[in-house]
Amino acid sequence: xxxxxxxxxxxxxxxxxxxxxxxxxxxxxxxxxxxIVLIGDEVEIKKNLPxxxxxKQIEIINEKNVAKMKDxxxxxxxxxxxxxxxxxxxxxxxxxxxxxxxxxxxTYLALATLKLKRINNVSRAAFMPMIPTLIENKYFLLLDxxxxxxxxxxxxEQWALISSIFYKFLFKKENPSVGIINIxxxxxxxxxxxxQANELLKNNLNVNYKGFIETRDLLQGNIDIALADxxxxxxxxxxxxxxxxxxxxxxKEKLMKNFFRKIGALILKSxxxxxxxxxxxxxxxxxxxxxxxxxxxxxxxxxxxxAYLGALNQIxxxxxxxxxxxxxxxxx
Numbered sequence: 001x002x003x004x005x006x007x008x009x010x011x012x013x014x015x016x017x018x019x020x021x022x023x024x025x026x027x028x029x030x031x032x033x034x035x036i037v038l039i040g041d042e043v044e045i046k047k048n049l050p051x052x053x054x055x056k057q058i059e060i061i062n063e064k065n066v067a068k069m070k071d072x073x074x075x076x077x078x079x080x081x082x083x084x085x086x087x088x089x090x091x092x093x094x095x096x097x098x099x100x101x102x103x104x105x106x107t108y109l110a111l112a113t114l115k116l117k118r119i120n121n122v123s124r125a126a127f128m129p130m131i132p133t134l135i136e137n138k139y140f141l142l143l144d145x146x147x148x149x150x151x152x153x154x155x156x157e158q159w160a161l162i163s164s165i166f167y168k169f170l171f172k173k174e175n176p177s178v179g180i181i182n183i184x185x186x187x188x189x190x191x192x193x194x195x196q197a198n199e200l201l202k203n204n205l206n207v208n209y210k211g212f213i214e215t216r217d218l219l220q221g222n223i224d225i226a227l228a229d230x231x232x233x234x235x236x237x238x239x240x241x242x243x244x245x246x247x248x249x250x251x252k253e254k255l256m257k258n259f260f261r262k263i264g265a266l267i268l269k270s271x272x273x274x275x276x277x278x279x280x281x282x283x284x285x286x287x288x289x290x291x292x293x294x295x296x297x298x299x300x301x302x303x304x305x306x307a308y309l310g311a312l313n314q315i316x317x318x319x320x321x322x323x324x325x326x327x328x329x330x331x332x
Contacts, residue, residue: 003035004319006312007096010040011083012066012103014302017041020102021048023308028057031316037090039063039083061086067107074110084108088115091294098295098315100286102303108296109147109289116294121331122158124148125291126230127298128166129237130314133221140218141167141225145287146234153196156180156227160207162290162327163225169321176224179213181232187212197227206330215239286311288318295324 008024010017017040024036035057038045042062049058067082077085084103090096092115101108105127113125126144133140141163148155160178167176180197182190187198189212201209213223215236228236251272255265265272286307289296295318299311318324 004033004316005035005037005090005096006315007037007087007090007099008039009083009087009099009101009103010038010045011064012068012101012301015304017044018048019303019305020308021045022305023312024058025049025053026305026309027312028054032057034316035059036312037061037087037096039086066103067111068104069107069110074107074114077107077111078114084111085115088112088294091296092116097319098297100297100299100308100311100315102299102301102308104301105146105298108298112289112292112294112296116292116296118291119162119293119328119331122162122291123152124155124158125289126155126159127233127287128159128163128290129287130170131218131237131240133219135221138221139171140221140223142218142228142233142237143225143290144228144230144233145237146230147289148230151193151229153193153200156193156197157200157204157207158331159227159290160201160204160209160225161330163227164207165327165330166288166290166323167224169323169326170317171224173224175208177208177210177222178225178227179210179223181215181226181228181236182212183214185212185214193229286314288314293324293328295319 008020010020021038024038028034028036037059039061041064042060045060063081063083063086065082067077067084084101084107087099087101088111091099109125118125125147127147128141128143129145130139131142143159143163164176164178167173180194182194198212201207210223213226218226255261286297286299289298295315297311297315299307
């Protein structure tokens, strides 16, 4: 495919189709060599597109059904029409380079795994968001962020290999550092799978493994990749997101208490704005579904146009760096 094509499932979100369409228009204006297939309620999509939209860059597939797991049976959903399945079908049929969805996370992971299959030598797919640190333009990758509550030691080793390749091409850094989130840095701590994974990674020469790490150190920027089971990873991610949002609210409340604080806040306004912008998850916009045989990205269901644009820009990096091909080759 000469034109780079992204399949964008617009259904199953909190804000309707408009935020995704606004992000699409901005992205395509900046990237004229891309095409985005918008999948969802055609009537609503056309309401939010300009009448003269570029049909060479935007295609619409009318599919209003929202994929939702029924009785934990994802295989049933494979046979049903839905916007999510339509998007995944485009990748499976080599009619798109990647897929973006903000639909139900569990359904998305299950359908992507069943439809696209896992990469050879990968036991489980995982959610992998990028998270900013206190260092300017420095991020770390966190995985798994909720896909696998129960894990085996070999999952950590596989995820370490995949994420190391991702990090190298996303951030242009050779040999990124890897650690396992645990309740302490001592080797005797943690569950048995932590200890076994620790031994596996210490003996893997293809991973720059640094041992156990604690969540309080993640924002320091000393580690590039943080490995966790899905339970710990999801709690870590949501705690960080909630802390930033609530701290921002608390600071605003305290600074508005009296006249002199308001004057100080006015002076420091640009500094507060810079901090808020750095830790705004919308600049990243999504998590990777790593381990499946395709470029699959998951956005928050509450995403706005800024968040979707961040996700589309991540997809652009993945497509143009051919990171999936490099991961497949490395895992062989």
